[in-house]
Amino acid sequence: MTYAPHGKHLIAGEWVATPDRFQNEPVSGAPDTFALGTVALVNRAAEAAEAAFWSYGYASVAERAALLRTIADEIEVRGAAITEIGCRESGLPTARLEGERGRTTGQLRLFADHIEKGDYLDRRFDAAQPDRQPAPRPEIRLMQRPVGPVAVFGASNFPLAFSTAGGDTAAALAAGCPVVVKGHSAHPGTGEIVAEAILAAISKLGMDPGVFSLVQGGNREVGAALVTHPLIKAVGFTGSLAGGRALFDLCAGRAEPIPFFGELGSVNPMFVLPAAVGANASALGAGWAASLTMGAGQFCTNPGIAVVIAGSDADDFVAAARDALAKIPEQVMLTEGIARAYHAGQARLKDRETVNPVLETVSAGRSANPNLYETTASQFLADHALAEEVFGPLGLVVRVEDGDEMRRVAQSLQGQLTVTLHMDDDDMPLAKMLLPVLERKAGRVLVNGFPTGVEVVDSMVHGGPYPASTNFGATSVGTLSIRRFLRPVSYQNFPAALLPEGVL
Secondary structure (H helix, E strand, C coil): CCCCCCCCEEECCEEECCCCEEECCCCCCCCCEEECCCHHHHHHHHHHHHHHHHHHCCCCHHHHHHHHHHHHHHHHHCHHHHHHHHHHHHCCCHHHHHHHHHHHHHHHHHHHHHHHHCHHHCCEEECCECCCCCCCECCEEEEEEECCCEEEECCCCCCCCCCCCCHHHHHHHHHCCCEEEEECCCCHHHHHHHHHHHHHHHHHCCCCHHHEEEEECCCHHHHHHHHHCCCCCEEEEECCHHHHHHHHHHHHCCCCCCCEEEECCCCCCEEECHHHHHHHHHHHHHHHHHHHHHHHHCCCCCCCEEEEECCHHHHHHHHHHHHHHHCCCCEECCCHHHHHHHHHHHHHHHCCCCCEEEECCCCCCCEECCEEEEEEHHHHHHCHHHHCCCCCCEEEEEEECCHHHHHHHHHHCCCEEEEEEECCHHHHHHHHHHHHHHHHHEEEEEECCCCCCCCCCCCCCCCCCCCCECCCCCCCCCHHHHHHHEEEEEEECCCHHHCCCCCC
């Protein structure tokens, strides 16, 4: 059965229509029509979120954990319908959508478990020292408290795990912050049905409906109104560098600046060390091709660059990658706009004298075929455009002369979400030379793996120095992400009856 969207916004428990409309871009069948977001709706949603904060921000941990788990349950109740419309809007295969739905519900439940343990509050206690000289010390306690209403921007490449009820929303709700989501226009039907699940959970638990609102679509004015609204206290964003930077600047330019937690893009370079490539060139090349083309290369951790020391082993590595990529069938991209950007990114490399084609294909419409190019370290270092992300299944090999030149390439890179070392035991001296550089460049450093696939666990960092993200001390994946929407408060000389729940 096909899910038929009603095409409205969810504002504090009410489904609201607006006169202007937009349509999604399904891979097959007729498009669906949706109400277009407005500044007035943003105002209503933010005001409702602030009103809800006075109850939800001071709700018990048990109540917030119950909401997270109930949202997960309600998403699963709607599982088949979510998969159907998600596949239709995004072009992603059923298995991918079902896996992403499992990740979405799994992180909601993980965050519920995590906040119940209490460690995320970073509680501290210093006892009074009334007899201390020359002055007594007061009793001081510290605990993290929620910041207030949070704005979340849905991501184009993850209709579930990074969108309406995805990681940013789950983290904010876990922290005690109401959420206003600006849904991504690439998958509004998917966002709508997930919002229905969230509303069902809020209603079942008798919470203030202002805890969650969804504003669909809308132009840049709507996004700007959301991040500059005086009642919004933090923003979570996954998207393009240009769009994210514009919103980041708006947050910084407010009368009251607020934190903007943006994930903006990364080329996720791999450094393939000589002993490893000598022993495993074919396997490494094939593995890179598989990671590079996973989901048509539309992962923020897609490993777009491989750095390898020139020679016959590098030749074998590149040949293995080329042969594996040549067997990858044409894939549908998430939106027509993303496909156009991929085609333009390939054309940008194709026209540069600093690169040579290894595998060059033609893509049209909403489809993508893989491409592979190579360059030298000297050309890479001289042409900064080669280090820019091409969002899709395109790889660039950078051939270096030796370990010192490999280190210079590493030093030239901007901030990344991930960097990878492929190494054997004999590569240890070179790996030790590179590591101090690499860990300054990325939030996650891998050894002998591929970065596509981000585990939702306590120890995960999905972020990095700018421009990978706008806050190098934060992560958008894993339980540490909850801390983005908290701030520390000290309580000095408080009577026990006045202390908030959870203070030591």
